[in-house]
Amino acid sequence: MSTLLIIKIVIILVVFGITLLIAMYSTYLERKVAAVMQDRIGPDRAGPWGLLQPLADAGKMFFKEDFIPKQSEKWLFIFGPGIAMFTACMTGAIIPWGGTVTMFGETFNLQIADIDIGILYIMGFVSIGVYGIMIGGWASNNKYSLYGAVRASSQMISYELAMGLAILAVVMTTGSLSLKDIVEAQKGGQWNVFYQPLAFLLFIVCAFAECNRAPFDMAECETELIGGYHTEYSSMKLGFFLFAEYINMFISSAVISVLFFGGYNFPFMYDLGLSANAITFIGVGVFFAKIIFFIFFFMWVRWTLPRFRYDQLMHLGWKSLIPLAILNLMITGGWQIFKDSF
Template sequence: MTILALDWFLLIEKLILIAVIIFASLGVALYTTFAERKVAAILQDRPGPNRAGPFGLLQPLADGLKLITKEEIIPTHANKWLFILGPGLAMTAALMTCAVVPWGGTIDVMGHKVDLQIADINIGILYVFAVVSMGVYGVMIGGWASNNKFSLMAALRGASQAISYELAMGLSLIALLMITGSLSLRTIVEQQVGHVWNIVYQPVGFLIFFICALAECNRTPFDLPEAENELNFGYHQEYSSMKLGFYLFSEYINMFISSTIMATMFFGGYDLPFVTSHLTNPGTAAIVGIVVLMTKVVMFIFLFMWIRWTIPRFRYDQLMDLGWKKMIPLALANMLVTGFFILLKQNNWHF
């Protein structure tokens, strides 16, 4: 079926995949807000949300309804278009990252091979970086367009934090990419299936990546753009209703996606050790893969929350010191050591 030089089956397949993955991301983000409140409650020895539905399971829906029905306010001297564009950009950038993540192996649908991944591009991880760096615009535009000093200060903080930690994040990934020799996320996962996960080769790289991911998602201890006691409420101070909801929501989606990236890059993605390489039926393998990946992601999200409710916030100069004077030199050293071992291995472990 080829009209207009297009493979329509491919188009429909990808459209369905995109719809499923976007709605799944939104659903996961919805229940991450619930999980966050429950985890906070457990850590603070209180019951947490338990009124709406059994065990409070309908709480996120109630929260969403509350946000939608609130009055939408655009401040008089705000820049109207950019004020609306800000949360939209933040949300778009958060959702676009999931395009290159492999969610499972290949399945058969009506004789067609369907990869459980929207796009397997050979620059996968760089694409993630590009989209993440676009996310900064959502914060900056929103903060500036609000025409509020506190919003502007928070936006500038957020942007400089994101740029500073992107550097260390990129350097920590270069060491990993030197080992894998590929930028495609699917190839990176397939190299780990049936072998040792990358975390064994790159423990320091993972640590740097994880800390930078915390900073990129504006999570405690790096939540300076939202530091209430210094900046009232941060870059989304003037926002209300669903526009505020978009900002808060994009944070949770970012958390979900960065957990997925970490699981994919360092913890084998959809690989279950000793099992995945022996599954012959592609359907079963796909289901097992998705469940395994989701379990890993949930564990990372829990780690994010655990850190948030345990560790206090950094001061701004400490944040910058950590990023520029500790993370980047550490990542560079990690890169050198990795390069040394790769050369040694190519030389059959002789000097």
């Protein structure tokens, strides 16, 4: 086995681990943020400042009774959360976590795979992600779950369109689908958010909807549907669903950072006179800082904005976001032609 393969395997494991870790501590962060916003203290019993709270939660989840309702489709009931978890984890594979590192006589990227289709891969997995919710919700054989599943599916296919169009604008400015190329094109503070503010706005709204996060958490809206698609779930299966949501949030934040905020780039990165490896590691740190900021942003929005009504959600998606995205695309295309002709 070559060194490169070993390094790749290590990166895969590390990325997987970090993904789970961040997702885990996102639950903690969520509760802390909620507490701060509501002027409470939040979890503080388990460990210092309640830092062990996620572990305690996980333990609780594992030891709860794993209940499968009698009227449900047993296998699909089990597959649902599994698919949700799987698709959530798979998207991390092409995020460029950092620049190049030279170590052990090899130069390699801090990225599991830099594939040709890049951002389309993420779109693909996001579009499959809905199956977990749909299958789980349908298999529960409960009307609330079914409603949740139906809502989730139509919501996600609606917002996927606007999201794809918003991404296309970025792809048009960069000229590549590869996330690595997109990040490299934003070197030196040339962040896409300055060139594509509308696309950024559209993308972040769609990302909220795709993650089923407030204010678009219609599929699990407690006040209307009890628990939505996970009404019948308990124990670690419920844990998988919740966990998948946090992973999705993490990946969304990463993609937002990559597409619009320069990924691992940070201002003046070549003016500090640091070695390449140092720059890369600082870059990784900066990248994670950006990701955590956006995770915080997700929570901030959740505890600030009230939930939409379902028809409002559909109107927003089809009648505002998609036309805006098309407009943005046309402006971008026009600008490209204008730029190229001079």
